[in-house]
Amino acid sequence: MPQRHLRDAAADAARLTAPSGLGLDSSHVRRRMVQRLQQAGVHDERVLQALAEVPRHEFVDSALAIQAYEDTSLPIGHGQTISKPSVVGRMIAILMGGAAANRLGNLGKVLEIGTGCGYQAAVLDRLARQVVSIERLRPLHDKAHANLQALKLTKIRLVYGDGRLGHSGSAPFDSIIAAAGGDDLPPAWLAQLAPGGRLVAPMVAPGGKGQVLVVVDHVVEGGVGRYVRSEFEAVHFVPLKSGVL
Numbered sequence: 191m192p193q194r195h196l197r198d199a200a201a202d203a204a205r206l207t208a209p210s211g212l213g214l215d216s217s218h219v220r221r222r223m224v225q226r227l228q229q230a231g232v233h234d235e236r237v238l239q240a241l242a243e244v245p246r247h248e249f250v251d252s253a254l255a256i257q258a259y260e261d262t263s264l265p266i267g268h269g270q271t272i273s274k275p276s277v278v279g280r281m282i283a284i285l286m287g288g289a290a291a292n293r294l295g296n297l298g299k300v301l302e303i304g305t306g307c308g309y310q311a312a313v314l315d316r317l318a319r320q321v322v323s324i325e326r327l328r329p330l331h332d333k334a335h336a337n338l339q340a341l342k343l344t345k346i347r348l349v350y351g352d353g354r355l356g357h358s359g360s361a362p363f364d365s366i367i368a369a370a371g372g373d374d375l376p377p378a379w380l381a382q383l384a385p386g387g388r389l390v391a392p393m394v395a396p397g398g399k400g401q402v403l404v405v406v407d408h409v410v411e412g413g414v415g416r417y418v419r420s421e422f423e424a425v426h427f428v429p430l431k432s433g434v435l
């Protein structure tokens with residue numbers, strides 16, 4: 191982040207800790223965060239609006255709330271992190287560009303793998319018809335449930351389970367987004383991606399060095415479906431693991 195943005199972020203953090211009117215101040219601080227994300231390359235207005243609406247500080251420990259509107263990942267317990275707002279914005283903007291999302295004018299039915307604290311699910315809620323979000327760690331699943339209930343979001347279904355299996359009962363999905371990266375794309379995700387649907391996920395780069403964002407489109411032409419895969423920039427996500435805990 192350029193120096194000026196760092197200074198802005200520090201000033202905003204100070205505002206969040208100010209004793210007066212946290213609610214009002216936090217929406218101001220959030221708008222400033224969105225302006226910085228815009229300057230950092232997130233341009234989709236609908237995504238920026240959704241990021242401006244979700245109170246990220248309510249998804250992290252109160253001790254970390256002052257950092258909630260900096261563009262940084264933060265610990266949420268159990269060795270996991272809430273993703274950077276710019277990465278959440280970037281991935282959702284990529285999903286908005288999928289064929290099904292273009293046709294529907296929104297993300298349609300979304301599968302999220304890795305609920306974590308529920309922040310990204312709350313952003314998705316504003317842009318989707320329905321969100322199914324899976325988490326393999328019970329304490330985080332419960333925490334997300336409490337966080338989202340407080341915001342009275344009704345389009346999100348939280349599932350405790352292994353997200354590598356997707357959620358066949360709710361498939362097919364117009365959009366699939368993973369918040370944890372593995373060595374491969376689980377076959378269930380592709381099988382559950384609707385025609386015209388788009389998937390975005392971090393994945394270990396070929397050669398095993400770091401992760402990249404992978405995008406897969408389920409293209410159908412002349413009644414024949416195929417998966418078109420592209421790779422984007424380097425990213426850093428927690429590992430996608432198997433089974434539940």
Ligand code: SAH
Nearest residue numbers: 304306307309310325326353369370430431
């Ligand atoms: N979107 C989250 C980010 C959470 S970090 C947020 O906004 O807070 C990624 C999460 O993926 C972690 O909570 C981790 O436990 C979870 N995860 C890793 N492998 C998984 C799997 N196979 N199924 C479901 N969740 C998984």
